[in-house]
Amino acid sequence: MIGLTRSRITSSFSTWSTLDVRNNMSSDRANHFWSLPTITATTLISIFCIVLLLDQLLRPGFFIIQEIQLEGTQYRVDPRLVERTAWRSIDGNFFSVNLDVIEQELRKIPGVYRIAIRRVWPGTLHISIVESEGMAKWLPSDANKPSSGEQWLNLPPGRVVSSTPKLSGPSIKRSIIMDAYLQGMDKLWSLDLEISAVDLSRSGDWTFKIQSARFEQFEFTLIVGRHEPLAKLADFADAYQADLWQRSSSIESIDLRYPSGFAVRWNSANLTFNDSGQ
Known part of the structure; x- marks a missing residue:
């Protein structure tokens, strides 16, 4: 009698375990199935936000360059000529301006040997000049x-x-x-x-x-x-x-x-x- 009862209990426990595992697998599959639209929607929203942010950062009317600072002692080079050349070479805002183009134009000025340009937040270009000796x-x-x-x-x-x-x-x-x-x-x-x-x-x-x-x-x-x-x-x-x-x-x-x-x-x-x- 006792052996029969133990057999029934063991059989019932195995059946419950199998049902529980199947339920968990079905739940995982359902969660996985329903998470795909969520992931897709989240990805699209993130891409849209990034594109919108980049559009605002690169738009010329925003984050405009307001000042040019010169560093270095100018004996051979007229600092006013450097500033005018730099302003004429600016095409874009603080984030989108091409510093290489500005540097190339400034190197054409007689007496300029080396140029270093960097951005200074929120709207300044810092230009360091090393003059040539001859x-x-x-x-x-x-x-x-x-x-x-x-x-x-x-x-x-x-x-x-x-x-x-x-x-x-x-x-x-x-x-x-x-x-x-x-x-x-x-x-x-x-x-x-x-x-x-x-x-x-x-x-x-x-x-x-x-x-x-x-x-x-x-x-x-x-x-x-x-x-x-x-x-x-x-x-x-x-x-x-x-x-x-x-x-x-x-x-x-x-x-x-x-x-x-x-x-x-x-x-x-x-x-x-x-x-x-x-």
Whole structure:
């Protein structure tokens, strides 16, 4: 009797457990089924709110730029010109204005070497300016291309030169020529020499004009050729420091195109001095 009762109880408990599990599964399925429209509606409402918020943030009539602040000491650059150029370049509000466009326009101002622009809440553009110490004249040598007038390149701060250097060559090579000038100046500065001109011909030949950075006035030409112009400038600097500096005012030109040395043409007797470079 007791065994029969236990069997019935166990059977009843199993039946209730099975019904409870089935009910829970049905409830989960119903909750999952009814949550899909809720999730979809919530997602659509969120997207709508985000679009509406972005529309308000980017609309030109809202969050307008009210002030431009300049940082830095301006000796070569007129701050009024900087402000006018910045205002003309603004297209949009505080959030949508393109700072890169403003920076590109400001870099065209002679004497401006570096620009940093940042937003200051709620309606200010803060512009930091680093001025150049000097300028180089750019002379493009493009064929069948009309000249657009004088063009100037800003030299980095701390680069004080006694005269305006002239850089010439194809327009597509302008940055390469500028880098060659700057790196060449680094190699010659300690020798009291300056590069007064750099020319890159259409065939790829490099020529440098060298002058004194001090009171003694002289100038001569370095004929470098096509290959490794900076390495050849370094070789010249070593030879100049070792011996040539004593006769620098008599040099007319130095040909560095030789594989193991160079040739010097003197002003006085128009002679050629060959140095093996060893």
